Amino acid sequence: MKSFLAFLIAMGVIVTLGDAYCWSKIHKPGEAKNGCMLNGKLYPLGHIERTEDCYRCSCSETEMKCCSLFTTPVAYDKKKCKVVFNKEHCDYDVVQKDDPSKECFVYSRVG
Structure with a gap:
């Protein structure tokens, strides 16, 4: 594992x-x-x-x-998480749907 x-x-x-x-x-x-x-x-x-x-x-x-300047998340828990574009950092944040203050783990991104 x-x-x-x-x-x-x-x-x-x-x-x-x-x-x-x-x-x-x-x-x-x-x-x-x-x-x-x-x-x-x-x-x-x-x-x-x-x-x-x-x-x-x-x-x-x-x-x-x-x-x-950004990469797009493609592998993450799509049931519990959502993708939000962060224009200040020029990247996508992946956060929990029920608590956007908590980040989700991203397994891979494409750019």
């Missing part, structure tokens, strides 16, 4: 250290001469350390590339 628990913890650490979810958008000529638009907000050309939606981005006149 102890080795199985160690395996689950190791897999959770490996998944957590994996690459974040990334995407890119190619701009039409002249579309981003003043910066990149993301969810209604204009970001300046160059590196953006953290957007309002918790992404790290690179903005140029030709494209915008972004990667998430």
Whole structure:
């Protein structure tokens, strides 16, 4: 039983250290001469350390590339727990449904 628990913890650490979810958008000529638009907000050309939606981005006149700063919990006690996005920490908290002040154990996350 102890080795199985160690395996689950190791897999959770490996998944957590994996690459974040990334995407890119190619701009039409002249579309981003003043910066990149993301969810209604204009970001300046160059590196953006953290957007309002918790992404790290690179903005140029030709494209915008972004990667998430958060990981999504996928293995936890779904009967007793719920997932809540924490915008301050750019991550998901997994808390008990009946007492949100108590955290739940997360076995793995994807990013």
